[in-house]
Amino acid sequence: MTASINLQDVTRRFGAIEAVRAVSLALPPGETVALVGHNGAGKTTLMKLMLGLIHPTAGTVQVLGENPAAGQFAARRRLGYLPESVAFNTALTARETLAFYARLKREPVARMGDLLDRVGLGAAADRRVGTYSKGMRQRLGLAQALIGAPAVMLLDEPTTGLDPALRHSFYEIIQELRDRGATVLLSSHALTELEERAERVIIMNRGIMVANGSVDDLRRIACLPVRIRIAAPADSLAAIPEWVGPIGTCRRINGHVVEVQVGLEQKIEVLKRSVAHGTVDDLDIVPPTLDDLYAHFLMSQEMPA
Amino acid sequence: MRNILIVAGKEIQEGLRNRWVLATTLLLAGLALSLTFLGSAPTGNVGVRALDVVIVSLSSLTIFLLPLIALLISHDAIVGEMERGTMLLMLSYPIGRWQVMLGKFVGHVAILAFATVLGYGAAALALALTGAVVDAASWLAFASMIGSSILLGAIFIAIGYLVSALARDRGTAAGLAIGIWLLFVLIYDMALLGLLVVDQGKIISGGALNALLLLNPTDAYRLFNLTGFASVSTFAGMAGLAGTAGLGPRVLLATLAAWVFLPLALATFAFSRREL
Numbered sequence A: 001m002t003a004s005i006n007l008q009d010v011t012r013r014f015g016a017i018e019a020v021r022a023v024s025l026a027l028p029p030g031e032t033v034a035l036v037g038h039n040g041a042g043k044t045t046l047m048k049l050m051l052g053l054i055h056p057t058a059g060t061v062q063v064l065g066e067n068p069a070a071g072q073f074a075a076r077r078r079l080g081y082l083p084e085s086v087a088f089n090t091a092l093t094a095r096e097t098l099a100f101y102a103r104l105k106r107e108p109v110a111r112m113g114d115l116l117d118r119v120g121l122g123a124a125a126d127r128r129v130g131t132y133s134k135g136m137r138q139r140l141g142l143a144q145a146l147i148g149a150p151a152v153m154l155l156d157e158p159t160t161g162l163d164p165a166l167r168h169s170f171y172e173i174i175q176e177l178r179d180r181g182a183t184v185l186l187s188s189h190a191l192t193e194l195e196e197r198a199e200r201v202i203i204m205n206r207g208i209m210v211a212n213g214s215v216d217d218l219r220r221i222a223c224l225p226v227r228i229r230i231a232a233p234a235d236s237l238a239a240i241p242e243w244v245g246p247i248g249t250c251r252r253i254n255g256h257v258v259e260v261q262v263g264l265e266q267k268i269e270v271l272k273r274s275v276a277h278g279t280v281d282d283l284d285i286v287p288p289t290l291d292d293l294y295a296h297f298l299m300s301q302e303m304p305a
Numbered sequence B: 001m002r003n004i005l006i007v008a009g010k011e012i013q014e015g016l017r018n019r020w021v022l023a024t025t026l027l028l029a030g031l032a033l034s035l036t037f038l039g040s041a042p043t044g045n046v047g048v049r050a051l052d053v054v055i056v057s058l059s060s061l062t063i064f065l066l067p068l069i070a071l072l073i074s075h076d077a078i079v080g081e082m083e084r085g086t087m088l089l090m091l092s093y094p095i096g097r098w099q100v101m102l103g104k105f106v107g108h109v110a111i112l113a114f115a116t117v118l119g120y121g122a123a124a125l126a127l128a129l130t131g132a133v134v135d136a137a138s139w140l141a142f143a144s145m146i147g148s149s150i151l152l153g154a155i156f157i158a159i160g161y162l163v164s165a166l167a168r169d170r171g172t173a174a175g176l177a178i179g180i181w182l183l184f185v186l187i188y189d190m191a192l193l194g195l196l197v198v199d200q201g202k203i204i205s206g207g208a209l210n211a212l213l214l215l216n217p218t219d220a221y222r223l224f225n226l227t228g229f230a231s232v233s234t235f236a237g238m239a240g241l242a243g244t245a246g247l248g249p250r251v252l253l254a255t256l257a258a259w260v261f262l263p264l265a266l267a268t269f270a271f272s273r274r275e276l
Ligand SMILES: Nc1ncnc2c1ncn2[C@@H]1O[C@H](COP(=O)(O)OP(=O)(O)OP(=O)(O)O)[C@@H](O)[C@H]1O
Pocket: A014, A017, A018, A019, A037, A038, A039, A040, A041, A042, A043, A044, A045, A046, A084, B275, B276
């Protein structure tokens, strides 16, 4: 299977700033990819490179088999983009705005009504975009990115400003697109939201790609400890450090819960021992979250071990 | 081609929506009507070659007003959309930058042409309704005045795009546009006149003067309308100049066309080089 998006050794400099440094990646069809990184890490720059809106200083970019900056537009017709702060002409209505973008993509204008309903703008479709709230503009932005069932979606912080209900249907739409074989690249700062939804996570730090893999891959690479919370009757709580002591470090959370941090491979051992000791009321296993992984990968780049 | 028409259609739609079209048409019609009737009232000769008088006064109005309107519409076209962020989204679609530029140009010129034809046409119609006798030659002169007015508008739309494609921000673009308007409409002619007075015909030959006149599109427009038709030039006090200038209507039209093409090509080039 050939990759929808292929970057090789791509570097982009803005004067003295290296916004993207030697990034190589290949994203296959049918994958949802989360692009995370601090402010100014190069996420938006990476997307603009994929769109051909800016040229790489070095390296090659291929999207749907084309160089997007070469001025051929066959690939762009199958591409949807939502910029991070999306703006529309305020004088036109949402329906007119979508009709314009649909014509540019040679898609039937008649189908735009459904799209507006889909993002919950059906009732406001004939109001001027200038009167819209921020979230409504974001919805319209999403609608235009969805025109023509694109094969590649580049969404720059798509859920900012969306209310919980639309956030939910947004991820449903993403799921549908992915099931049809689209590559969805979305950048976000809401890591918990991405955790279950993205097959792959790319972490950027100051222009460098510091991680690229599934959340599980990253967990394995990072070797972050698993946290196990053990609830036990107050009188046997003190004994817990004794029987897990050799394996992990213990921390008392409150009167009847102790948190134990252990390596991934010792997780089962802790479980066995808790069963053996019999004084355990309840037990929770908390794997490292994307937040933890993110912090880890940023740290490990600051201080190369 | 289709992309150009799509963009042009959107510009026209926007122009209608934010009342640019309406305002421009009303302004041109109002001024044209008042010039028509105020201009002919003192002489009391509405009947005699009335349309030729109107052509003279309307073309003077055009020289001030149309470049101003054109620059107002166009100076924001590129830099404004970039600042607002709408350009980024449009360029992510399957459309080339030159198509965006040409589409806007077609749309803006259509708006200006509509306003000019309607506004000035209203004046001519009103004149005809008062019973003034107008011969075919005068109608021809009037039609070519409208045509060349639209051409003059197109020139300043193209110049506005060039400013817009080069300027760093909207404020700079607006300042530059005003400067350009002042230069071509006021300063250039005054400086040229001063130069001629000082020179007293010693250095500047007729050919050099012609070249200097062609370097300002408003002068080329003025010459085209005031010397191009014999009937008009008598009223414009340019009968003498018409003979000696040696600049036929063809040369003048070609100059005007070049004044559209060059800034537009430069603007397209500057826009294509610009980083988003
Ligand atoms: N047009 C530009 N000119 C100069 N520097 C730029 C330009 N665009 C981006 N940069 C710089 O490149 C770096 C990466 O910017 P980018 O917008 O890609 O960050 P980001 O990861 O999207 O950040 P955020 O989370 O804040 O959206 C920043 O240091 C930024 O200042």
